[in-house]
C-alpha cells in the first residue's frame with residue numbers, strides 16, 4: 001500500500017471534527033448518506049464498502065479520501081450455563097444495572113428469536129442454523145450505542161471462540177458470565193417453570209452432557225465471571241472488565257483488510273476454481289455420503305448430496321466476495337477455508 005497523501009486543506013474540517021484519515025482511494029459512487037460507497041484502490045477491482053463492513057468509515061463528499069471515526073464500540077457480554085441455569089435472570093439483572101447507569105442494552109437470545117427449543121436442540125442442523133442466526137444478530141447489533149448481551153446456552157467451546165473472533169474483528173471488549181448450577185437444581189427449576197418454556201428431559205440431559213465448560217485460560221473465555229445460584233452478580237467487576245479494558249488486538253485473520261493484493265485475488269480465484277473442478281470431477285464417481293479429497297487442503301469436502309455446477313459456482317462466488325472483504329494473507333489456508341465454507345453451506 002502506498003503511503004497516505006496528506007488530505008490537504010479541503011478535508012481539514014473532517015479532521016477537526018475528529019475523523020482520522022483512513023485511506024486514499026478513488027471513490028466511484030456514493031449513496032446519499034455516504035455510508036455505502038464504491039471505491040477503487042491501486043490494482044484492486046472496485047469494491048462496494050458498506051458501513052457495516054467498514055465500521056465508522058465515511059468518505060469525504062468532495063474528494064478521494066475515506067475517513068474513519070475513532071469511536072469506541074460497545075461491549076459484548078456472553079452468558080453460558082446449563083439449560084435453565086438462570087442465564088436470562090442474570091442477563092436481566094445486568095441489563096437493569098447498566099440501564100440505571102444510563103447505558104442502553106440489547107439482549108439477544110433464542111427466546112427472542114422465538115424458536116421451539118426442544119425441536120431445535122434435537123436437530124444438529126437446526127441448532128447450527130440457530131447459532132448462526134444468533135451470531136449474525138450479535139454482529140448486526142454490536143455498535144457504539146448499546147451493550148449487547150447474548151443470552152443463549154453458548155455451550156460449545158468452538159462457538160465461543162467464533163464470538164471472540166467477532167469481537168476481535170470489530171475491536172470491542174467482551175466478557176463471559178458462567179451461571180453455575182448442579183444439573184439436578186437446573187432440572188428442578190426446569191420442571192417448575194411454565195410448560196411452554198420447559199425443556200423435555202431428554203433434551204435437558206443432552207444439553208447438560210454436551211456442555212463444554214469455560215476455562216479462563218482460553219482467551220475466548222476470558223475475562224470469565226462465575227456465578228452460583230445464591231451469589232450476587234459481580235456487577236462492578238463486570239463493568240470494569242467491559243468498559244475499562246481495551247479490546248483484544250486484532251490479528252491477521254480478524255483484522256479488516258479490504259485492500260487485497262493482486263496476488264491474493266489471483267490465488268483466491270485459482271484455488272477456489274481448483275476445488276470446484278475437483279468436486280465436479282469426483283462427483284462423477286461418488287455417491288452422497290462420500291468424502292472428497294481436495295488438492296492443497298487437509299479438510300475434505302463432505303458430500304451430503306450431488307451438487308450442481310451452478311450451485312458450486314454460486315458458493316464459490318459468495319466465498320470470493322466474502323474473502324475479498326476479509327482477506328487472509330495466509331494464502332496456503334485458502335483451500336481449507338473454502339472447503340470449510342462448502343461444508344457449512346451444503347445441507
Ligand SMILES: Nc1ncnc2c1ncn2[C@@H]1O[C@H](COP(=O)(O)OP(=O)(O)OP(=O)(O)O)[C@@H](O)[C@H]1O
Nearest residue numbers: 082083084085086087088089090189190193229230
Ligand atoms: N437463582 C435462582 N434461584 C431460584 N430459581 C431460579 C434462579 N435462577 C433461575 N431460576 C429459575 O429457573 C427458571 C429459568 O430461569 P432462566 O430463564 O433465568 O434460566 P435460563 O438459563 O435463561 O433458561 P434457558 O436455558 O431456558 O434459557 C426460572 O423459572 C427461574 O425462576
